[in-house]
Amino acid sequence: DTGSAAAVPINEVDIAYVTPVTVGTPPQTLMLDLDTGSSDLWVFSSLTPSSQVRGQEIYSPAKSSTSKLLSGHTWSIRYGDGSGSRGTVYTDNFTIGGLEVESQAVQTAQEVSSSFTQEQSLDGLVGLGFSTLNTVRPSSQLTFFDNARPKLDEEVFTADLKYHATGSYDFGFIDRAKYTGNITYTPVQQSPGYWTHSLSGYAVGSGAFQSTQIQGISDTGTTLLYLPTAIVTAYYRQVQGAQNSQYYGGYVFPCSSTLPTFTFGIEGARFTIPASYINYTRISPTSSTCYGGLQSSSGLGINIFGDVALKAAFVVFSGTNPPRIGFGTK
Numbered sequence: 001d002t003g004s005a006a007a008v009p010i011n012e013v014d015i016a017y018v019t020p021v022t023v024g025t026p027p028q029t030l031m032l033d034l035d036t037g038s039s040d041l042w043v044f045s046s047l048t049p050s051s052q053v054r055g056q057e058i059y060s061p062a063k064s065s066t067s068k069l070l071s072g073h074t075w076s077i078r079y080g081d082g083s084g085s086r087g088t089v090y091t092d093n094f095t096i097g098g099l100e101v102e103s104q105a106v107q108t109a110q111e112v113s114s115s116f117t118q119e120q121s122l123d124g125l126v127g128l129g130f131s132t133l134n135t136v137r138p139s140s141q142l143t144f145f146d147n148a149r150p151k152l153d154e155e156v157f158t159a160d161l162k163y164h165a166t167g168s169y170d171f172g173f174i175d176r177a178k179y180t181g182n183i184t185y186t187p188v189q190q191s192p193g194y195w196t197h198s199l200s201g202y203a204v205g206s207g208a209f210q211s212t213q214i215q216g217i218s219d220t221g222t223t224l225l226y227l228p229t230a231i232v233t234a235y236y237r238q239v240q241g242a243q244n245s246q247y248y249g250g251y252v253f254p255c256s257s258t259l260p261t262f263t264f265g266i267e268g269a270r271f272t273i274p275a276s277y278i279n280y281t282r283i284s285p286t287s288s289t290c291y292g293g294l295q296s297s298s299g300l301g302i303n304i305f306g307d308v309a310l311k312a313a314f315v316v317f318s319g320t321n322p323p324r325i326g327f328g329t330k
């Protein structure tokens with residue numbers, strides 16, 4: 001089997017992408033954020049306090065003839081940006097892009113943090129990290145990808161995220177029409193559960209490529225690209241008026257700046273992030289100061305190859321043994 005579904009940016013700066021999924025019988029459609037940086041599948045639900053729901057679609061297990069309570073099981077998750085949610089668990093039929101998993105663990109939120117309440121076009125998340133990260137207790141649950149694996153034509157899913165446009169997620173096949181040339185693969189270290197791998201180096205604009213191993217995680221659920229301070233300062237040194245603002249919590253610069261491109265390596269292959277992806281957003285709607293899509297990872301303890309980097313490539317997440325990740329030019 002295979003599946004294919006849209007990845008739709010939820011606002012004009014691509015802060016996150018959502019994908020239509022269906023849960024239950026008859027199918028209830030929700031728009032979920034497919035997130036390779038976590039491994040819980042949770043949804044706004046009939047159990048979410050109405051004070052915490054602002055425009056989201058909700059899953060009502062009582063309206064599904066195939067829902068079953070996973071008795072005595074709860075979950076609680078905290079994301080890297082400080083957001084979080086918690087609740088109870090049902091199993092039900094779950095479909096993405098025509099690919100169905102029967103009795104998928106669907107984690108129903110009984111509490112969500114304010115940043116989820118405020119994101120009215122995001123109805124929950126589908127974790128696509130390794131199942132070891134799942135927070136359901138007393139027994140942890142499998143991700144949609146792990147459940148779908150036995151029926152997939154190929155043990156892969158792919159992400160084709162786009163700048164200010166709708167892209168796609170595919171399951172079980174690699175669509176040759178979505179990239180040119182070959183996919184370059186590199187090993188993944190799956191502990192503690194992220195898609196952890198290394199870049200082979202980087203270049204700022206037309207500068208020389210610096211060959212240096214940079215370990216981090218490819219995370220579709222993180223908006224920006226977070227790299228070591230030395231690399232980030234070298235980048236913004238090329239931007240007149242750029243500064244690392246304590247007030248705004250990162251590098252800002254005049255929106256009129258001409259930014260350099262940023263190139264990263266995967267083994268021998270090179271992927272260039274256009275300057276426009278790094279001119280991320282105005283710090284407020286009427287400001288002429290802009291916030292960068294490339295920021296320092298020094299506070300995080302790990303480098304994160306978020307959407308700003310991933311949307312510059314066609315990315316293959318391969319669940320083979322051993323797992324690997326592949327990047328193709330598009």
Ligand SMILES: O=C(NNC1=NCCC1)c1ccc(Br)cc1
Pocket residue numbers: 035037038078079080081083125194217219221222300302304
């Ligand atoms: O939470 C993480 N990724 N996904 C999401 N962020 C916000 C909502 C979903 C995340 C994972 C690992 C590290 Br290290 C930093 C961040």
